[in-house]
Amino acid sequence: EFLFRKNIKMTAQLKDLIAKYAEYLKNKYGRDYVFKIMDFCGTHEWTIVHFGLRSLVPKNVELVPGPGCPVCVVPSYYIEEAIKLALDGVVIYTYGDAYRLPAIRPVKGVKSLAEAKAQGADVKVVSHILQAISLATHNKKPGMFLGIGFETVAPGYAVAILDGKIPENLKIMSLVKLTPPAAYLAIDTIREKPTDFPIMGVIAPGHVSTIIGAKAWTPIAENFGIPVVVAGFEPNDVLFAIAEVLRQLKNGESKVVIEYTRAVTWDGDLKAQAAIRKTFKTVDTAWRGIGFIPKSGLALREEYANIDAMLHFGIPELKPEAWRKDLPLNCRCAEVNLGKAKPTDCPLFMKACTPDRPIGPCMVSMEGACAVWARFGGGG
Ligand code: SF4
Missing domain, CATH: 3.40.50.11740 (HypD, alpha/beta domain 2)
Structure with missing residues (x-):
């Protein structure tokens, strides 16, 4: 019970901190600017949706799932x-x-x-x-x-x-x-779209980084000039990562930070x-x-x-x-994986394509964004 209370208290503190940074950034970038943070890993997306973390962040902060499902991307x-x-x-x-x-x-x-x-x-x-x-x-x-x-x-x-x-x-x-080359491509692709807000920070996958080390994410931080936080998979890990991305943006920093210090080192x-x-x-x-x-x-x-x-x-x-486009007609899995569309943007989502009868690959694995959103009630 002590640990539970401690965690809840920390969640509340992190929520307040995120709100504070987001408000500051509103003043700096304008009220309509949306700060997109890509959560690369399917398990992070699971944590975000399962624990309703999107409801804890202000409207000018958007969590965007990335290409972090290995099964979804097998040709x-x-x-x-x-x-x-x-x-x-x-x-x-x-x-x-x-x-x-x-x-x-x-x-x-x-x-x-x-x-x-x-x-x-x-x-x-x-x-x-x-x-x-x-x-x-x-x-x-x-x-x-x-x-x-x-x-x-x-x-x-x-x-x-x-x-x-x-x-x-x-x-x-x-x-x-x-994973880093795919994350790089996803961020780059969104930047190419002048009508869209760019990815301003990345929550990098914790488990992958235990092997490759946090340093593998430096090209993303350096080339795009955005913060990268290697995070664990508890709700507070993810909230901490969001707060750290916003803190760095507030201070004009673009560093790779390890939040998941209990498992990840710089060199891997x-x-x-x-x-x-x-x-x-x-x-x-x-x-x-x-x-x-x-x-x-x-x-x-x-x-x-x-x-x-x-x-x-x-x-x-x-x-x-x-190579030919290898998705079913109207399946927007590629855009979902690249952070360019949400699962709910797909016309087949929870209509023709469901976890019981998946049409596209993102609805199959528990790490696929469509499967996560379908099972736990969407990303809101
Ligand atoms: Fe593809 Fe199904 Fe997801 Fe639509 S809901 S993008 S068809 S996997």
Whole structure:
């Protein structure tokens, strides 16, 4: 009870502080100016919506969800290739939220791995690569692990590979994406729109930053001249981050600050970074609905060609010239991911597209902005 009271007291103090800074900024920038702060991470968006944090900030402060859902941004192409393999008898190991991810071009009428399983394919939902390894070791059938995720999962994949734990019959499709280049693109895209207010601050992802370190966000702070706060996932963490962004704006600062000091350091996890570097190389990669973002993905190094699913199963890499917009008609997932539209701006939101019957990828994973807004009553 003591902790609860302490937290509530802190919430009230942070709310007052945010209101004070916002009022000051109104005087500095004008009453109609809207200070957009991008919360990159899907889990931050969950915290914001679940705890109603938007109702605690003044009207001239807008929290904008960013491209922080790794499942939402997997190009349909790779899901289609996984469905093909599943229908051809390869065991597919996938995380639960990618299981229902809809493909844009159905394969033999099959639109997702869940549908493939319903037709008799062997699709196994796992929570970690180690579970896929354990299952593949026992069943001996040819299999593929769908290696989706951001920098947080990459060390787990890297260590499993370096330790020689991947069995002969298991191949990995690396779909790991890197977050700072996507955040950079999102901020840049909004700045290009002269009619819109620019992103004036970023709440950077806490878990990702435990690996890459807060320093990975300095290009954003320096190039755009805006504050970046690496935050934890409790409501007060997020409120603190908002207050700190506004405080810096008030003082004309643009620094990277670590709020999540209980987990994040400036340099990050150097051992994890070394393991990632040994196993993966940085490549340009496609983000669903958005297109190719330079140096935003991890592909297996040539030394690990023997476990690379793309090579083993002869799947051609998706090339920029072959990339086509891969969202269903009227789905605004790309704009939602880039912070250019809210889930409620989509004409399909909670009409044709619901958590039970998702049409676009942002409605599937619990980290997708549409799924979060749908489940917890919108962003207000
Ligand atoms: Fe796409 Fe559905 Fe979100 Fe609309 S509500 S943007 S269709 S995921």
